[in-house]
Amino acid sequence: MTLAKILKIPYFVVRDFAKFFIIYMPGGLGCKLRSIYYRRILKKCGSNVTIDTGVIIDGAEHITIGDDVYIDKYCVINTGKKLLGKIKRQENKDFIHSEGELVIGSHVHIVQFCIIMAHGGVAIGDYCTLSAGTKIYSLSNMPYDPEDRGRVVSIMPYNQAPFILSPVVLKDNVWAGVNSLIMPGSHIEKNSFVVSNSLVMGEFPENSYIAGQPATRVRARYSNQKQIQPEA
Numbered sequence: 001m002t003l004a005k006i007l008k009i010p011y012f013v014v015r016d017f018a019k020f021f022i023i024y025m026p027g028g029l030g031c032k033l034r035s036i037y038y039r040r041i042l043k044k045c046g047s048n049v050t051i052d053t054g055v056i057i058d059g060a061e062h063i064t065i066g067d068d069v070y071i072d073k074y075c076v077i078n079t080g081k082k083l084l085g086k087i088k089r090q091e092n093k094d095f096i097h098s099e100g101e102l103v104i105g106s107h108v109h110i111v112q113f114c115i116i117m118a119h120g121g122v123a124i125g126d127y128c129t130l131s132a133g134t135k136i137y138s139l140s141n142m143p144y145d146p147e148d149r150g151r152v153v154s155i156m157p158y159n160q161a162p163f164i165l166s167p168v169v170l171k172d173n174v175w176a177g178v179n180s181l182i183m184p185g186s187h188i189e190k191n192s193f194v195v196s197n198s199l200v201m202g203e204f205p206e207n208s209y210i211a212g213q214p215a216t217r218v219r220a221r222y223s224n225q226k227q228i229q230p231e232a
Contacts, residue, residue, distance in 0.1 A: 022034055022037050023053075023054060023055065023056065024053060024054055025053070026053050030053055031050055031051070031052065034051040034055075035049065035050070035051065038051055038057065038060060041060045041061065042060050042061070042063050042064070042065060043060075043061055043062060043063055043064050043101075044064040044065070045064075045065050046065055046066045046067035046068070046069065046106060047067045047068070048067055048068045048069075049065050049067070049068075049069045049070075049071075050069070050070045050071065051071045052070070052071060052072050052073045053073050053074070054073050054074040055071050055072075055073070055074065055075045055076075055077070056075070056076045056077065056078075057077045057078075058077070058078045058079070058080065059077075059078060059079035059080035059100070059102075059118070062079050062080060062081070062100050062101050062102060062118070063077070063079065063101075063102045063103075063104070063118075064101070064102070064103045064104065065104045066104060066105045066106030066107075066108070066126065067106040067107070068106055068107045068108075069104055069106065069107070069108045069109075069110075070108075070109045070110070071110045072109070072110060072111045072112045072114075072132075073112045073113075074112055074113050075110055075112065075113065075114045075115070075116075076114075076115045076116070077102065077115075077116045077118070078115075078116070078117050078118070078119070079100055079101070079102050079116075079117070079118035079119055079122075080100055080119060081099065081100040081119075083119060083139070083163070083165070084158040084159045084161075085158050085159060085160065085161045085162065085163045086145065086160065086161065086162045086163065087163050087165050088142065088146050088162065088163065088164050088165065089120075089165050089166070090164060090165070090166035090184065090185050091166070092121075092166050092167040092168070092169060092185050092187060094167075094169045094187050095121050095123055095167030095168075095169050096123070097121055097123060097167075098121065099119075099120060099121050099165075099167075100118065100119055100120070100121060101118070101121050101122075101123075102116065102118035102121075102122045102124075103122070103123045103124065104124045105124055105125045105126035105127075105128065105172070106126045106127075107126055107127045108124060108126070108127070108128045108129070108130075109128075109129045109130070110129075110130045110134075111129070111130060111131050111132040111133075111134070112132045112133075113132055113133050114130045114132070114133065114134045114135065114136075115134075115135040115136070115137075116130075116135075116136045117135075117136065117137045117138060117139050117140075118136075118138055118168075119138060119139040119165065120138030120139050120165040120166050120167050120168070120184055121138055121167035121168070122136055122138050122167065122168045122169075123167070123168070123169045123170070124170045124174075125170055125171045125172035125173070125174065125190065126172045126173070127172055127173040128170055128172070128173065128174045128175070128176075129174075129175045129176065130176050130180075131175070131176055131177050131178045131179075131180070131196070132178050132179075133178055133179040133180075134176045134177075134178070134179065134180045134181075134182070135179075135180070135181050135182065136168050136182045137168075137181075137182070137183055137184055138165065138166060138167055138168045138184050139163055139164070139165050139184065140163065140164055140183060140184050141155050141161060141162065141163055141164075142162040142163060142164050144162065145162050146162065164184050164185075165184065166184035166185035167184075167185070168182055168183075168184065168185070168186050168187070169186070169187045169188070170182075170188050171188065171189050171190040171192075171206075172190040172191070173190050173191045173192075174188050174189075174190065174191075174192050174193075174194070175192075175193045175194065176194040176200075177193070177194055177195050177196035177197070177198065178196040178197070179196055179197050180194045180195075180196065180197070180198050180200065181198070181199050181200065182194075182200040183199070183200060183201045185201070185202070186200050186201060186202060186203070187202075187203045187204070188200065188203075188204045188208070188210070189203075189204060189205050189206040189207075189208065190206050190207075191206055191207045191221060191222060192204055192206065192207060192208040192209070192210060192221055193208070193209050193210065193221045194210045194211075194215065195209070195210065195211035195212075195215075195218075197213070198210060198211050198212055198213065198215040199212070199213040199214050199215055200214075200215045201214050201215070202214075204217055205217070207220050207221050207222055208220070208221060209221045
C-alpha cells in the first residue's frame, strides 16, 4: 500500500484499530500500553492499576480508579450520561457522586468476566472484590411501564423501552461471590459478603452474610466484628 493510500484511510479507522491493538495485546507489554492509554483518558487513575487483556471500557471520562486495582481479563465496564428510553430515576441517598460516575476505591480486584453498567452511578469502596462473572447494574430494563401498567412494552426499540436508573453503592471490604447479580439501588455496607449466584436488591447493613434470590441477610459475616479493616 502506498503512502498516499495510507494517508487516505479515515482517522476513525486508524483510531479503532489502535484501540483494538491496545485492548487485546497480551502479556506485560499489553498491560503497560493499557496503563499509559487509560491513564490519559480516565477521569482519575491511581498508582499500580492493572487492566488486563480484553477489558472493554466505555465512558472512561466518568471513571475514577484508586491505587492497587486489578481489572482482570474480559471485563466490561460501561457508563456515561447519554441515555435512551423512558427512564425512571430512583434516589440512593448513600451515593455522593454524579449520575453516570463510576468510582472504584483502592486495593480492589475485579475478576474475569465481570460487568459493571454504571450509567446510574456506581461506587465501590476500598478492599472490595468482585468475583468472576459478577454483574452490577445501575441501569436496567423494567418489565412494564410504571406510568401505565396496561401498556405492552418491549426492550426494542430502546428509545421507547422503560428503564430503572438508580446508583449502586458497595462500601469498604465487600466481597461479591461468583456470578452475583447486584441490581439498581442496591447498597451493601462494609465488611459484607455476597454468596455466589445471589440476586442483590435493596440495602444491607455492615457485616452481613448475604445469600439468596432475592438475597437476604442470613447472619453476620464476622463473629464479634473483630476484623474492621483488612491488614495492609
